Amino acid sequence: MQADIFTLFVNFIKTLLPTAFEEYAGLIASLPVFALIYVFYLIVIRSVMLTFRKVGMPREASGGIIFGVRLLFFAFALLFLLASAGSVLSAYIVAGGAVLGAFIGLAFSKALQNIVSGFYVLVARPFRVGDYVRMGDSEGIVVEITLNYTRLLRPDHTRQIIPNSTTIDQRLTNFRVRVDDYFDERGMEFDRDVFDLDGEEETRFRDAVHKLRNLLKGDEVYRYTFDIELEKTCSQSEAKAYFTKVCQKWEESFILPPEFFFWSSAATSITYRFAFVVIDPKEIFTKGQDFKAELAQFSTK
Template sequence: MQQGPWESFVGIIRSLLTPIGLGGSAEFIAILPFLILIYIIYLATVRATKISFRKVGMPREAGAGLIFLIRLIFFGIAFVAVLAVTNLAFGQELIALSALIGTAVGLAFSKSLSNLVSGIYVLAARPFRVGDYVRIGTLEGIVLEVTLNYTRLLLPDYNRQYVPNTKVLESEVTNFRIRIDDYMANRGREWIEEQDYESRVSMAVEKLRYLTKGDEIFRYTFDIHVHRDHSIQEIREIFDSLCKEWRFKFVQLPEYFYWSNTHLGLIFRFEIIVKEAKQLLTVGADFQEVLAQSVTRR
């Protein structure tokens, strides 16, 4: 029977090792060049992946999960190759063993792999970015970091919450960052920022910058519950007074409107606009506290 390339190669290795008593290990030693080749391809793949991540500006931590997945794939290739070329498993046995290993790895890492796929989607779709104030399901806060596995939030109580990216995809996501010109256009208004310019040239340059880029702000809404004992006129007087008092704490005068009612009372929805997300954790939280106190003291 004519020998194949692999058998011929093993025969050469065996003839060289037999004089020193290692002829029985010829198959294992012959596989070493193949394993070295797989390792070189693995290093090249990992390096190319890291360079690609760096070019698109993806943080280093975001690639850790994908690098781990690549490592698993190459390990599986090397393991199955060793079994095949050394005749430790062949034919249907090799297929069955490969399927068993694949199933075991899939079950062991199904949640992690699902998280990785979700992370890739989040990074590609970019429903939010670092620095945004978002609400993910029942959680809300400032986005500190987005990786392939988790999205890290700074909560209003200054705790740091790691949200799995699978939960990000399964939950409703609200991003409070908007372009103020788009917002004003939706409201049928024109945005005019109260700002002093040194000259008409400075004003023209600033307007040109604004038209090409647009100012981004954070528009946050929250609800205030009012007991039925209060009259609507009384509540409106209180809210109007507080909104005017806090006018210069925000980009524009805080607004409110009737939202709904329950068996306990009425619900008013407030809108505040700030330039920095962290202001929602400071002046925004203070304003909510003042509003809550104003309707509970009376």
């Protein structure tokens, strides 16, 4: 019955068109159908998103399902177009698709690579939503993971979209660590001189360790690291004294007192690495940035 109605509508369109354009009647008649399909698509996508939000499904999982629904609608619309375009126009569409397929394939290969990389990210989970990560030259809090891209909230509160293929290819650092693993990895190698910077008794170190141990086993924190590069012409003793003073000033602001150590040396510069531990990654945006800014003042002194 629906096919008969559509056929009648196509025949009606043919009566309005010149003879040379009658083959396009099916395509023109399908335009209202495409409009209805698009409206139905918007309703379905909106309903799916609201449902996932109510049940608390992670964004990385819901994003993949929504992408699959979009592909399904696209495939249905394409099949309907070929079925309603008419034999002549369908032949042109198929022939044109063969010619354009190579060009579209080259463009789609990158998208396909992103999707494959997205599956890897979802399965291997090198990071998850809420982690503070550094990807190449970009860093921030992961706010969304889809099959195509990963979205970061950067320290300047802008959001950066990184294709998943780029995510896999770049050097990745996830600053999230488990508390129990953190102790196991450092073990007896704690440099207590770093945590007890002025040579006083170890009460500060013990208090800091106690703060961490008060967290339940398996809880996670973020140990953020960054580098400061100094010219070799600078007084290294003055630099260390200043860095030590700043770390002492900020020791109550973090779970453990901030630490620094020699990292690398180049022909004209020396690099020191700094580290501090927080529970909430957003503190890297606030306390962490203020801490870095104060350390950077040494170069202006």
